[in-house]
Amino acid sequence: MTDSSRQHIAVVGATGQVGMALCRALNRLGHEVKAVSRGRSANNRNQLDALEALGISPVFQQNLKDIDSMAAALSGCDVAVVALRANARLVRELEPPILEAARLAQVRRFVPDEFGTHTKALEYGVGTLFDAKKEFQEQVFASGLEWTLVFPGGIFDYFLPNLRLFERITTFGNLQCTFPTHAIEDIGTISARIVTDPRTANKAVQMYANVVTQEQLVNELKRIWPDYDFEVEHVPTETILYLKEHGDPARISAKGGSEPDRERHGINYATYVLCRLACLDDLDTLNANDLYPDHVYQKPEEALADPKFVFGEPRPTG
Numbered sequence: 001m002t003d004s005s006r007q008h009i010a011v012v013g014a015t016g017q018v019g020m021a022l023c024r025a026l027n028r029l030g031h032e033v034k035a036v037s038r039g040r041s042a043n044n045r046n047q048l049d050a051l052e053a054l055g056i057s058p059v060f061q062q063n064l065k066d067i068d069s070m071a072a073a074l075s076g077c078d079v080a081v082v083a084l085r086a087n088a089r090l091v092r093e094l095e096p097p098i099l100e101a102a103r104l105a106q107v108r109r110f111v112p113d114e115f116g117t118h119t120k121a122l123e124y125g126v127g128t129l130f131d132a133k134k135e136f137q138e139q140v141f142a143s144g145l146e147w148t149l150v151f152p153g154g155i156f157d158y159f160l161p162n163l164r165l166f167e168r169i170t171t172f173g174n175l176q177c178t179f180p181t182h183a184i185e186d187i188g189t190i191s192a193r194i195v196t197d198p199r200t201a202n203k204a205v206q207m208y209a210n211v212v213t214q215e216q217l218v219n220e221l222k223r224i225w226p227d228y229d230f231e232v233e234h235v236p237t238e239t240i241l242y243l244k245e246h247g248d249p250a251r252i253s254a255k256g257g258s259e260p261d262r263e264r265h266g267i268n269y270a271t272y273v274l275c276r277l278a279c280l281d282d283l284d285t286l287n288a289n290d291l292y293p294d295h296v297y298q299k300p301e302e303a304l305a306d307p308k309f310v311f312g313e314p315r316p317t318g
């Protein structure tokens, strides 16, 4: 990489699952990474140590709503990426001041906290988190900054059947809905290329390599582990429709989940009822397969064949 192609990228939420994978990939590509975190805690110290081992020094920003101090942290950056824990309240509270700070710091490109469902192509009202993300998109579009939206499809850990993050295998709504799903390291690598790519200015990019259905995934799991008796629970469409309106707006009941129950069922509704996790026919959306045809993605069946992925450790027997 030449000095002129080396970019300065701030990642707000650098210690998170998307943030870590993105920081690692940006670092591998030779970019200068500013890893923004609220501070060292029991939850993120391993991640901060791992970033430091790569030569990425964290920038601590205790109050993400402090515009002046955030602007100082973002100063000198070409791109600011937000990959924070997202729920509707946090998106509405935290992202507008971060955008204002990026504007003051004269950051060239702003990448808002998306990294999930293609919210730009959804109408309002599908889910509370999506509505908050869509409202914020409007602010980003009006900000005068260059923008890029990254839509990676579903992360393997949540979208492939496994007993590491879930008590039992659970399917939802329409088993035939197709959706793309990718390993977090692929998401990090492709996101790093997307956010630093001049072709993606004022565009959304959809990752679309592994396109699957729930039925295929559960059949594949059972084929790979024929001796294991998986308990499979199905959540019907009517339950999703009810819980996306009446589920607890504050309680987080999913093992390993970070969004409240009502929001989680909004996500299930978009993915497994509307079949709209991803979108390629939005006019502003590019397909990552066209932009980066050289990238070889991990396949779902590879992850499902890995006992550590499916069962965690130690691996239980039959």
Ligand SMILES: NC(=O)c1ccc[n+]([C@@H]2O[C@H](COP(=O)([O-])OP(=O)(O)OC[C@H]3O[C@@H](n4cnc5c(N)ncnc54)[C@H](OP(=O)(O)O)[C@@H]3O)[C@@H](O)[C@H]2O)c1
Pocket (backbone or CB within 6 Å): 013, 014, 015, 016, 017, 018, 019, 036, 037, 038, 039, 041, 044, 064, 083, 084, 085, 086, 090, 113, 114, 115, 116, 117, 152, 153, 154, 155, 156, 158, 258
């Ligand atoms: N496509 C998918 O399947 C999928 C799955 C999950 C999430 N997502 C999306 O990906 C994006 C990033 O999510 P993620 O799962 O990577 O995030 P995450 O790991 O839950 O959190 C990222 C970072 O946010 C900070 N944080 C945590 N709680 C916070 C709070 N209350 N206030 C402010 N900062 C807080 C923490 O950093 P510090 O403590 O270091 O400050 C944390 O490491 C979100 O938009 C989410 O909706 C997509």
